[in-house]
Amino acid sequence: MSTKQFININNKYDRVVVLVDMDCFYCQVEEKLNPTIRGKPIAVVQYNPWQGGGIIAVNYPARAKGVTRHMRGDEAKKHCPDIVLPQVPQVRGKADISKYRDAGKEVAAVLQTFTPLLERASVDEAYMDITERVLARLKDMNEGKFQLLPDKLANTFAVGYESVGHFVQKISGDLDDGSNSQELESEEDRVAYKKSDIKLLIGASIVNEIRAAVKEKTGYECSAGIAHNKILAKLTAGFHKPNKQTILPLKSISTMYQTLSIKKVKGLGGKLGDQVCEILKIQNMAELANIPEKVLQNHFEERMGSWMHLIAKGIDLEAVTPKFNAKSIGCCKRFPGKNAITGLATLKHWLSELSNEIQERLEKDMEENNRTARQMTVSYAQQFGDNDVSSTRSVPLVVYEAGQIATDALEAIKRNTDIFLKADNPAMLNNSVKFLGISAGKFEDNSNVSKKNGLKAMFSNIANKAGQTQIPQTNICTKLSESNNQYDESLSLCEVMDNASDKKSSNKEISNFFQNTETYENLENSGREKFFDEGKKCSKPSIANFFSKIKTSTNETEDSVAASKLKQQDVQSTEHEANKNENEMRSEDESYLNSTQPLIEDELSIIDPTKPDLLEEDPIQLSSEKTENKQVAEKISVIEIKSVDRINQQVIQAETSSLSSLDYRQTYAEFYRSPVTLPNMEHPQNVQICSDCGKQVPSKEMQSHRDFHLALQLSQQQREKFRIEMKQKFSCSPVTVSKPKTTFNNSKVRGKSLLIDKFLTANPPTSQSSLLTEPLHNASASASMEVCNECRKSICSKDMQEHLDYHIARKIQLELNQRDMIRATGASGSSSTLPLTLSQKPSGNQKRKRSAAGGSAGSSDARPPVKLKNLSTYFTKL
DNA sequence: CATGGCTTTACC
DNA sequence: GGTAAAGC
Numbered sequence A: 001m002s003t004k005q006f007i008n009i010n011n012k013y014d015r016v017v018v019l020v021d022m023d024c025f026y027c028q029v030e031e032k033l034n035p036t037i038r039g040k041p042i043a044v045v046q047y048n049p050w051q052g053g054g055i056i057a058v059n060y061p062a063r064a065k066g067v068t069r070h071m072r073g074d075e076a077k078k079h080c081p082d083i084v085l086p087q088v089p090q091v092r093g094k095a096d097i098s099k100y101r102d103a104g105k106e107v108a109a110v111l112q113t114f115t116p117l118l119e120r121a122s123v124d125e126a127y128m129d130i131t132e133r134v135l136a137r138l139k140d141m142n143e144g145k146f147q148l149l150p151d152k153l154a155n156t157f158a159v160g161y162e163s164v165g166h167f168v169q170k171i172s173g174d175l176d177d178g179s180n181s182q183e184l185e186s187e188e189d190r191v192a193y194k195k196s197d198i199k200l201l202i203g204a205s206i207v208n209e210i211r212a213a214v215k216e217k218t219g220y221e222c223s224a225g226i227a228h229n230k231i232l233a234k235l236t237a238g239f240h241k242p243n244k245q246t247i248l249p250l251k252s253i254s255t256m257y258q259t260l261s262i263k264k265v266k267g268l269g270g271k272l273g274d275q276v277c278e279i280l281k282i283q284n285m286a287e288l289a290n291i292p293e294k295v296l297q298n299h300f301e302e303r304m305g306s307w308m309h310l311i312a313k314g315i316d317l318e319a320v321t322p323k324f325n326a327k328s329i330g331c332c333k334r335f336p337g338k339n340a341i342t343g344l345a346t347l348k349h350w351l352s353e354l355s356n357e358i359q360e361r362l363e364k365d366m367e368e369n370n371r372t373a374r375q376m377t378v379s380y381a382q383q384f385g386d387n388d389v390s391s392t393r394s395v396p397l398v399v400y401e402a403g404q405i406a407t408d409a410l411e412a413i414k415r416n417t418d419i420f421l422k423a424d425n426p427a428m429l430n431n432s433v434k435f436l437g438i439s440a441g442k443f444e445d446n447s448n449v450s451k452k453n454g455l456k457a458m459f460s461n462i463a464n465k466a467g468q469t470q471i472p473q474t475n476i477c478t479k480l481s482e483s484n485n486q487y488d489e490s491l492s493l494c495e496v497m498d499n500a501s502d503k504k505s506s507n508k509e510i511s512n513f514f515q516n517t518e519t520y521e522n523l524e525n526s527g528r529e530k531f532f533d534e535g536k537k538c539s540k541p542s543i544a545n546f547f548s549k550i551k552t553s554t555n556e557t558e559d560s561v562a563a564s565k566l567k568q569q570d571v572q573s574t575e576h577e578a579n580k581n582e583n584e585m586r587s588e589d590e591s592y593l594n595s596t597q598p599l600i601e602d603e604l605s606i607i608d609p610t611k612p613d614l615l616e617e618d619p620i621q622l623s624s625e626k627t628e629n630k631q632v633a634e635k636i637s638v639i640e641i642k643s644v645d646r647i648n649q650q651v652i653q654a655e656t657s658s659l660s661s662l663d664y665r666q667t668y669a670e671f672y673r674s675p676v677t678l679p680n681m682e683h684p685q686n687v688q689i690c691s692d693c694g695k696q697v698p699s700k701e702m703q704s705h706r707d708f709h710l711a712l713q714l715s716q717q718q719r720e721k722f723r724i725e726m727k728q729k730f731s732c733s734p735v736t737v738s739k740p741k742t743t744f745n746n747s748k749v750r751g752k753s754l755l756i757d758k759f760l761t762a763n764p765p766t767s768q769s770s771l772l773t774e775p776l777h778n779a780s781a782s783a784s785m786e787v788c789n790e791c792r793k794s795i796c797s798k799d800m801q802e803h804l805d806y807h808i809a810r811k812i813q814l815e816l817n818q819r820d821m822i823r824a825t826g827a828s829g830s831s832s833t834l835p836l837t838l839s840q841k842p843s844g845n846q847k848r849k850r851s852a853a854g855g856s857a858g859s860s861d862a863r864p865p866v867k868l869k870n871l872s873t874y875f876t877k878l
Numbered sequence B: 001c002a003t004g005g006c007t008t009t010a011c012c
Numbered sequence C: 001g002g003t004a005a006a007g008c
Helices: A027-035 A060-063 A073-079 A098-112 A131-142 A163-172 A187-218 A229-235 A249-259 A271-280 A295-297 A302-311 A346-369 A404-414 A446-467 A473-482 A486-501 A507-517 A525-532 A541-587 A588-597 A611-615 A619-623 A630-653 A699-730 A753-762 A764-772 A774-780 A797-825 A845-853 A867-878
Strands: A017-022 A043-046 A054-058 A118-122 A127-128 A156-158 A223-225 A246-247 A330-332 A341-343 A370-383 A387-396 A428-445 A688-691 A696-698 A785-787 A794-796
Touching: A017 A098, A017 A187, A017 A229, A027 A043, A027 A098, A043 A073, A054 A073, A098 A118, A098 A187, A127 A229, A131 A187, A156 A163, A163 A187, A187 A223, A187 A246, A187 A249, A223 A229, A229 A246, A229 A446, A271 A295, A330 A346, A330 A370, A341 A346, A346 A370, A346 A404, A346 A428, A370 A404, A387 A404, A387 A428, A404 A696, A428 A446, A507 A764, A753 A867
Parallel strands: A156 A246, A223 A246
Antiparallel strands: A017 A127, A017 A223, A043 A054, A118 A127, A330 A428, A341 A428, A370 A387, A370 A428, A688 A696, A785 A794
16 A cells, blocks of 8 residues: 655665665575475475476585576586486466565565564565664764674675775775865865764664574575665675675765676666667766756656666665565466466366465465455466467456356456357367466455454453453553563563653663663663673773684684675676676767766755765776785774774764754654654643544544554454464364354355454453453463363353354365365366366365475465265255 | 466556 | 555
């Protein structure tokens, strides 16, 4: 719904944006799953039969042997005979990448503990806006609570500098001698640069911790880019891999752009980028920066022109929009060449296969995310003579049931095709199908539905149950801050940051915050020492300690310095040369560009501190005069150490409040929710708008009102957990159906949620309320307990009936699904149902086929066939 | 036939 | 709503 968000241009350099990119992720997943192949050259392959399958991921040992994507497994073997080629599993005749999806989710969950501003960009990539954390750390440094030590910057690089050491040194201003840059810079600019550099550097220290946490918690390694916006973070992450991180200082942008191909920039890597280069006769980003915005808008769209113009100056205003789950869930398959689908039966077969996968994934999604897709889109490509025509058609998604989905998809295709079947042979398609895809989207939050019919009531019931009377809000808050979920952490983060930016905030609040949320780095005094003294005993950080540290870290620094040098040499030399040639070749074509060369500065350029850089000397070139020997390396690390200390001091001087995060923060929906502290001054008349429900709430009551929302949220979360637990238990426990209740007479099920939600909301049931309020519940209700036969959970006796109802509801749904399935799959023998018996797979029943389809062992899918009978009987009564 | 499958976004 | 492009 909330599409793209943009920050205010005035804050264009205020953020610290990170792109975390998992290194050859699929390979890492395979290594983790099969430790015996760890460290060997690996390429993950899908679809073996043809020439060893297509490679979709290559790890670094294999890359070293020259193996690349776009190779087949056989080619890879030639380059690297000892390569291991794990296969993407095949389910239902198509690749199944769910294990990588799950692994990606695992990683994202770790990332999310660092900031709510996490945007998953793909299965193995995520953007993070860590500005708040940086500002918090900056504050801590100012207050002496945190010191930036060199080991926080291991494996860190800075674009335009030989090593982080040099970057640190630059920031600390040791060598402000003689360089001609400051004459061109205003004092203001210098301060601005320094501030931004410091923030990036602190950001890098945090990213180091983030990456360490990912490694520790998941075992996976990743690389990261640290910059002021998404585009640049993404770009930068690619500079040093694997398992490394790179900072892009503001001032390095323009120099880097001089050798950076336009096509490397995200969004310009395809046809558009080709057009840009072709039409404007340019190659590098620096050249693009010289094209007036009007010209760009003229050649491309207006918006696009503006965007290109901005990014050419290193500006990208797109906000990091919190996103954990995909907005659509889909699957597809190609049927190239001879595999094209020509018969109706085959078409139905594959639609059925796709539908089954969709159903499975949608069900999982509903359990995990408590949402329901309301629309499905079928896409397909047909061959018309020489060319393929692809189409997509959308229809409402009424039920998570494969048979229905497949039928609807087929209908949509038929409806959209003039002559669908051959006139002379109705079993054959008039136009063969080369591609099929089904995806589901337009998700609706299930809790919204329930909210209307009484989640509120449920909550108050829970509250009553737990404490007999209304739970005091403070209790709720305490519980929330004790619990470990992310929502909760993000909330405290927002809160405390608000406090932090509020001058009145006390240190106490801040330190409370860190005790609550900073698990990785414990900033409490004792914890801090422990953290810093890891592997080294020193009571107090001091210069002396820095030096003693060098000895332990020098080797590592040396290596990375040397490595980076080598790398930079390569990149620089090749790219510079390519660039030179380019320049020579198109000198004549530049006439119109030259005529516009003295650009009229628009207001952006005037406040754009990168501008003077265009006239500056290239720091990359300066530093790439390689003087590589050990002494230099040592010197660098000494500088590094000293300079870090300088920064620690400098930070104390830097005024941080002027860079108030408030402005840009308001562009984040996440922060709109920020409770408690913000609105008081803005609504002097003692009424505030609740950002959750939009209602006017008296200021006095805002706190409790918010707690109410919090409790709702929490109970929803618990309900999800509850469901998952239930399902797991259900699928492996023997079925004993107890007496049915008449509450569930909805004959039409929309997904699964309605029944469950209805059940859960109409009658506040037990297990979940006891989950929510467990300690309280236990304390107050030492009443008699029983163990549920279904799930083995301890249930308060008086709630047992309702609890059993849950299980019944659950079974009815499954039963309904099965019935639909049977109806749709043509158990009745109708020729128009799915799937037909085919030459490929004569096994008629989908259920059977699913479990037989190669031990997918979908735990969630192990439905005991026994229960069919019981429930059928029950069901017909309704 | 030959990366394939998957997701998102901009634009019409 | 549908299509094409883009990127992983």
